[in-house]
Amino acid sequence: MASKLTFTTVAVLGIALAGGTAWWLQSRPHAPTPITGAAGGPGKGSAAGAPRVVGVEVAKVTVQSLRDDAEAVGSLRARQSVMLRPEQVGRISALNFKDGGPVRQGQILVQFDDQLQRAEVQQMQAQLAIAQASFKRNQELVAANFVAQQTLDTSAANLQVAQAQLALAQARLARMAVRAPFDGTAGIRLVNVGDYVKDGADLVALEDARQMLVDYRLPERFGGKVKPGQSVELTLDALPGQSFQAVVEAVEPLLDANGRSLGVRALLKRSGQGAGHGAPLRSGMFARVTTVFSVNDAALVVPEEAIVPQRGRQFVIKVVAPLAGAGLPPDVSFVSQRQEVKLGVRRAGKVEIVAGVAAGDTVVVAGQQRLQKDGSPLRVVEPGRGAAAQAARPAASAASR
Secondary structure, eight states: OHHHHHHHHHHHHHHHHHHHHHHHHHHSOOOOOOOBOTTSSBOTTOSTTOOOOEEEEEEEOEEEEEEEEEEEEEEEEEEEEEEEOOSSOEEEEEEOSOTTOEEOTTOEEEEEOOHHHHHHHHHHHHHHHHHHHHHHHHHHHHHTTSSOHHHHHHHHHHHHHHHHHHHHHHHHHHTTEEEOSSSEEEOOOSOOTTOEEOTTOOOEEEEEEEEEEEEEEEEGGGTTTOOTTOEEEEEETTEEEEEEEEEEEEEEEEEETTTTEEEEEEEEOTTSTTGGGTOOOOTTOEEEEEEEEEEEEEEEEEEGGGOEEETTEEEEEEEEOOOTTSOOOTTOOEEEEEEEEEEEEEETTEEEEEESOOTTOEEEEEOGGGOOSTTOEEEEOOTTHHHHHHHHHHHHHHHHO
């Protein structure tokens, strides 16, 4: 029992001694390691009081054409499109069109059985003739003072009633024929001769595809940019390799409360590319739409990597020549200068600078985090060379070991 207690005590003391030794080794002060250059000697700027020269990658502020646009998806639709429906119940007696064939405005497409309506028209015409004869006879009698003026007034009222009844019968007769409201192309019929249909039933679709529209929606942030008359470019998945031009025709005044989007309608130019080759544009086609808000042919652009955001403001670090008397080594040719800028359009890794820089200025695109203040000396390195040199140093150290 005593030997077991002794063994436990020795083990606890050994663990405590090992832990204390490890803590002392980790917490003891280390001597500073000197910074050496590629050859093993002191690097540039390591001398007492000399600033450290930072290697950075740079790019020029260039001038190029930049377009402010927005992409969306939409659907094509014909300028005029309607589903024909009857206003009266009845039985179809004739269909005067071919499925998918052209029709002219005013052409009777669907004719209903109108025997009863024609009989009503004939009845009203007879009653009108009687009323006209009675009115004419009473006029002659009143002129000869054989009847009172009241009799003539009653005849005049009866004549007006007969005329109204005839007009009503003719309107009912006209509604037994469904006519084309415009020139276009008929769709596939949904009824046949002999069908008894109710008022409001679908008969056939009619479209005028000579002018096509594209309907699409944009996020609400573009509400202040999109306006009628702006250019629109679109491509269709059904017609690869072809592009079409359109013009914004109307903008929805209300936003969609569900998606917070704005409805836009554009009219296609049939003389555009693709349309002149008889492209079979059809309603319902899926379209990829690009709305062009503006084009700046002399935009100042820099790579996006050059932008340094700080406290809600945007900066770039310009590469400038040092001021005289700055006390820098003679081999220092460039220093940093932080410049606040105003950004514009972003496109494909580039960002437009609206204010803050000029064409031809040089800005830092890599290494900004090592430039702590304005006037820091720097040297320009080729893109990727700094990273390659840093990767080569561990490999060289490992090889020397």
